[in-house]
Amino acid sequence: MDERYAFTVEWYDFNASLTRRYQFLYFVADNTIEMYDIKNRRTFLKRSKCDSVCLSDFFIGSVINVHSRQLTIVDYADEYTRRQLSEVSERTLAIIKPDAVKHMGSIIDIIHNEGFKVCRAQMVHLTRKEAAEFYEEHTGKAFFENLLDFMTSRPSVAIELMASNAIKKWRTLLGPTNSATARLEAPSSLRAKFGTDGTRNACHGSDSPSSASREIQFFFGMRRQSTAQFTNCTLCIVKPHAVAAGLTGKIIENIEKKGFTISALEMFNLEKANAEEFLEVYRGVVAEFNQMVVELCSGPCVAMEIRADDAPRVFRDFTGPADPEIARHLRPNTLRATFGKDKIKNVVHCTDLPEDGLLEVEYFFKILQQ
Template sequence: MAADSERYIFEAEWYDKVSFTLKKFYLYFFPSDNSVELFDLKTRKTFLRRSKCNGVESKDFYVGAMVTIFSRNIKITNFADQATKKKLSSKRVKTYVILKPNIINKLGEILKTISDYDFHISNLRMGQINLEDANEIFESTSDKLITLIECIIAGPVILLVLLSEDTTVRLQKLTTTFEENSISNGIYISDNKDEINFFSSEENIKQKIKSSAKLQNCTCCIIKPHAVQAKLFGPIIIDIQKANFIISAVEQFYINSVNSEEFLEVYKGVLPDYAAMVSELQSGVCFAMEITHSDAQLDIVSEFRKFCGPMDPEMARQLRPNTLRAKYGKTRIQNAVHCSDLSDDGLLEVEYFFQILNKN
């Protein structure tokens, strides 16, 4: 097959909030020029003729991904043919990594290292695994079972699902870096077939890795999609942890248009940027975090909001140059992070992500 005609075909869906319908497509991706085509499965007609789409690359196309195609957030639900499945399954391999409780305070450094080696994070979830579930998950890892399980159940862990090409070489380099930084004992990379099959199920992950959100004395922080796409999540989390804030829960989310509007509804009619804020939040994957502090008397919402800085990054760079938005923001909309504004909003926003959306 000529390079120009090589294509991947996926089953995909998009919620049309104008007609309030879930539209299903065949999504064609042509890696030679990053062009896409959409075929409507209901009408049996071409919805979008082959067009070059800026901002998408071959690595963005995998089952479970959300890709933004001309302002439409399209979710890839499955492979549409065996040729695509065979080719991508051989080229892109998933790696399952567990960060043990003793290493959570270095989360930012670990995520930065992972992205530096060009691993794509296709899932991230922090939570607690109880003894019964740990025994079930790791029952075939007999040679290191007891020590591993004792570590896993000692506190919250983070599961990372990484996607990459040339996985073996990248993993060797990544492991070497972790060893050089003396943190390899806090990281478990699964190579067990049964464990890999278990973690391949999103339902298993949600059931067995129960949210670690404390839901008290907390505030909400969201690393926005543009910052995730720019691989700024590592440096942002490094800064948060260095400032002695505690990330007590973190999870990767895709926010659809309905949930994006609902979450940001408090700004409707208040900020002229509301529509643009909604579009940004639903434009790709984001990282939602529950932020706490060891000082229970601290006004966590107020202090963390100060740490994020003014909404406008230009103003932040002039007035508070060391804040997150000053360092990582681009515009008022793409300002790197969302944070809770009012004291009552902190808990409500954390609950929205870690209770309401987690049930969906």
């Protein structure tokens, strides 16, 4: 049987200033796609191979890249697709709390290894009003004020997770609320490994579908102020191929171990125009410019503000040569030597010129957020 899933997708046409809507068909057996223009009632794209997508990319709210167009999946287009996929695409909200942000690389790596898909992520610094709104169900309880003090003390990282039975699965991975109890009853849980007590317990997880919906909307339903500091900084981007391969956690872990401060983090889906604009400095300089653009807008990437003394230079040294093969010979302990595949899929972008460190950070954490 030629298993087929159907979705309604939207694409914003910048030239016409219109949002166009299509029926999108995905055929599992041969990884082919077909698109039908709903308004004009005609085939828009004949059935053809598309290696930039796979079945796990298809869920409501997902942004997929097809032939340099970014399509947002807004609904299932038939009941069969809804029945088959809604069960395996349950969402929940995870928060890496302020006490565990220093361990976020390890936690994100565990998230990947447990089979969760990270749909969205952002480092945030809650105000007291925001924290009180988020934890309103605990208003008046003895620990409430202490909880607010803790959650507003430093940034945390909000993550939208997706998996089959995601809510229960994530809460099981978290372990008991009190970290001491977790160490006794669930020693392999996140709270046992990274938590301290009942408040400083490393991570949060939604407790029901209604809570998950409200909490995801709370963090991702509006544009939030970034935590970027725009001083002594440089930019690191975990490229789409590395995100898809589940390397984000390992890369962050390596950055943390080297002593760099990650002061801002967000997952982005870049349009081709944005990727070209950001990489403009390489146009006519490197032969791989077009391939670099295609890679950067081929799927979600994770951008980070990295802070240190002389950050652009020292972080670039830590990243290593652009060609991972050269890096493995000359700088075997660098990020690209450890995780890179080739000059295009070399796991991370880093700021090359010291004077561009702040400019690149501002591009992601100011310009793209306007």
